[in-house]
Amino acid sequence: MVRFENVGMRYGLGPEVLRDINFHLRPGSFHFLTGPTGAGKSSLLKLLALSHRPSRGLITLFNKEVSGLARDDLPAMRRKIGVVFQDFRLLDHLSALENVALPLKIAGAKNAQIYQHVAELLEWVGLGRQVDAKPPTLSGGEKQRVAIARAVINRPQLLIADEPTGSMDAEMGLRLMYLFQELNKIGTTVVVATHDLELIKRFGNPVMYLKDGLLTTSGPEQSPAQSGRAET
Amino acid sequence: MMQLFGKSAELQLEKDVSTRYLPVVISAMIFLAALSIGGLFSLNNAINDWSETLTGNLTVEIAFDPTADLDQKVLDAVELLTNTPGVAAARAIERDETLKLLEPFLGKNTALGDLPVPRLIEVIIAQDSAIDLAALNDKLSESVAGARLDIHRPWLDKMVLLGRSIQLLAATIMLLIGGVTVIIVIFAVRTGLIMHSEVIQVLHLIGARDNYIAEQFQNYFSRLSFLGALPGLVVAIIVMFVFNFLVGSLEASMLPPLSVGIEGIIALLLLPILVALLTKYTVRLVVLKSLGRMM
Ligand SMILES: Nc1ncnc2c1ncn2[C@@H]1O[C@H](COP(=O)(O)OP(=O)(O)OP(=O)(O)O)[C@@H](O)[C@H]1O
Ligand SMILES: [Mg+2]
Numbered sequence: 001m002v003r004f005e006n007v008g009m010r011y012g013l014g015p016e017v018l019r020d021i022n023f024h025l026r027p028g029s030f031h032f033l034t035g036p037t038g039a040g041k042s043s044l045l046k047l048l049a050l051s052h053r054p055s056r057g058l059i060t061l062f063n064k065e066v067s068g069l070a071r072d073d074l075p076a077m078r079r080k081i082g083v084v085f086q087d088f089r090l091l092d093h094l095s096a097l098e099n100v101a102l103p104l105k106i107a108g109a110k111n112a113q114i115y116q117h118v119a120e121l122l123e124w125v126g127l128g129r130q131v132d133a134k135p136p137t138l139s140g141g142e143k144q145r146v147a148i149a150r151a152v153i154n155r156p157q158l159l160i161a162d163e164p165t166g167s168m169d170a171e172m173g174l175r176l177m178y179l180f181q182e183l184n185k186i187g188t189t190v191v192v193a194t195h196d197l198e199l200i201k202r203f204g205n206p207v208m209y210l211k212d213g214l215l216t217t218s219g220p221e222q223s224p225a226q227s228g229r230a231e232t
Numbered sequence: 233m234m235q236l237f238g239k240s241a242e243l244q245l246e247k248d249v250s251t252r253y254l255p256v257v258i259s260a261m262i263f264l265a266a267l268s269i270g271g272l273f274s275l276n277n278a279i280n281d282w283s284e285t286l287t288g289n290l291t292v293e294i295a296f297d298p299t300a301d302l303d304q305k306v307l308d309a310v311e312l313l314t315n316t317p318g319v320a321a322a323r324a325i326e327r328d329e330t331l332k333l334l335e336p337f338l339g340k341n342t343a344l345g346d347l348p349v350p351r352l353i354e355v356i357i358a359q360d361s362a363i364d365l366a367a368l369n370d371k372l373s374e375s376v377a378g379a380r381l382d383i384h385r386p387w388l389d390k391m392v393l394l395g396r397s398i399q400l401l402a403a404t405i406m407l408l409i410g411g412v413t414v415i416i417v418i419f420a421v422r423t424g425l426i427m428h429s430e431v432i433q434v435l436h437l438i439g440a441r442d443n444y445i446a447e448q449f450q451n452y453f454s455r456l457s458f459l460g461a462l463p464g465l466v467v468a469i470i471v472m473f474v475f476n477f478l479v480g481s482l483e484a485s486m487l488p489p490l491s492v493g494i495e496g497i498i499a500l501l502l503l504p505i506l507v508a509l510l511t512k513y514t515v516r517l518v519v520l521k522s523l524g525r526m527m
Contacts, residue, residue, distance in 0.1 A: 051437055071524065072441075074436075091434065103439060106438060106440045
């Protein structure tokens with residue numbers, strides 16, 4: 001599903017923020033990605049989201065080597081990936097409903113189907129009354145839920161979430177984690193970056209630990225520090 | 233049309249202050265272009281008229297002389313000409329017809345009847361004949377007093393050359409206008425791309441094709457161009473009408489009124505559509521090229 005081989009990444013001419021990253025995610029797996037702030041979690045997820053290119057190494061997504069992809073192949077691939085960005089990246093002039101509907105619209109779905117489906121999802125994440133609100137008028141947690149709804153609306157095969165529950169209370173956070181778990185049960189591969197150790201403990205999924213641009217992978221029961229590089 | 237004028241839903245280009253000047257500039261460009269087209273087609277028609285009346289023809293002019301029998305002189309000259317090898321036909325032009333020919337130069341209402349108008353004979357040269365015009369002129373003036381062979385060609389050639397030069401100028405102006413329009417559009421689009429780079433990136437990341445983004449840009453900008461073109465065109469047409477009115481009110485004028493003909497009218501009406509299409513494809517090219525550099 002996802003394979004990183006000796007991947008390094010840098011921004012422009014800056015230092016490498018990711019070094020020698022190696023891992024493999026099986027289809028249908030659910031991983032947490034954690035590590036201190038500035039460790040490179042968001043950067044790694046940007047590589048997964050096909051938002052940035054690695055400066056070295058090989059990334060394989062859906063059995064295709066990413067650097068070998070033609071520009072025309074990227075959109076089709078990105079439509080199989082749902083991303084919750086750390087900074088949400090909602091379009092401010094569109095309503096919550098339109099924001100969430102956007103991936104479907106871009107993929108060419110018919111209007112009538114779209115809005116029924118989207119309204120239901122927004123209802124489910126507790127934004128039934130904010131469907132017409134524009135992101136600047138929403139609270140942080142509400143924006144985050146819109147971003148999550150947008151990421152899952154087209155049933156992605158790979159779901160990437162960067163601190164998806166950072167801006168909301170524990171109860172709502174759990175609710176959304178259960179949503180991810182449900183999606184995972186129907187086959188979605190999930191990667192969630194988080195600082196929330198409580199959450200990691202509670203769900204017990206395998207953890208990838210990033211520090212200073214280096215990655216270690218471990219099972220839930222091990223402490224991150226002592227783990228080796230594991231295939232999961 | 234719906235497709236052409238669709239809204240740029242996600243990019244909200246409508247809200248950009250930076251592109252609001254574009255219709256005004258396009259309007260000015262179309263105004264100039266319409267005037268150029270007006271000049272181009274009117275001149276073309278005028279040149280065709282001149283050529284039609286004057287090509288292949290020579291005129292023999294018999295000077296006005298109140299004491300002589302001009303009709304007799306005309307008859308003599310016609311006979312001499314008809315018997316000259318290389319002349320296909322010679323025909324006396326009636327006095328009324330002569331006055332009509334002079335009308336554009338002297339005006340309509342003048343009491344031309346009293347003017348000392350020379351008598352004219354139209355001479356048609358046989359094709360492929362090498363005729364010595366100078367010798368013919370000598371022979372004419374010898375046998376008919378006051379007769380003179382008038383060769384239009386040099387004058388006509390100069391008029392046509394002048395007309396064609398002005399046409400060339402008008403065409404160059406059209407090209408310049410097109411070029412400047414393209415450059416203005418390119419700058420406007422580049423600004424738009426930079427201002428909306430965040431949204432464009434998000435659209436890409438949720439799976440939008442370059443084409444999807446390019447369409448929003450090209451629809452918006454071609455709409456701006458089209459809407460800007462209309463007032464420019466209307467004002468230009470009004471200006472041409474006013475010009476024609478002024479020319480028409482002159483008693484005597486060398487200036488022909490602007491008459492663009494049916495092709496000219498079609499060209500004028502196509503102008504807004506052409507500028508919209510020019511904008512559309514310029515925008516498309518610029519956007520696709522610059523998106524190609526993004527991941
Ligand atoms: N756009 C950028 N340009 C240059 N450097 C960047 C950019 N984004 C991140 N970095 C740098 O890359 C390193 C890793 O950043 P990243 O955002 O991946 O960390 P993170 O693990 O997600 O941190 P956090 O937990 O605070 O979200 C940091 O040192 C940061 O300064
Ligand atoms: Mg981060």
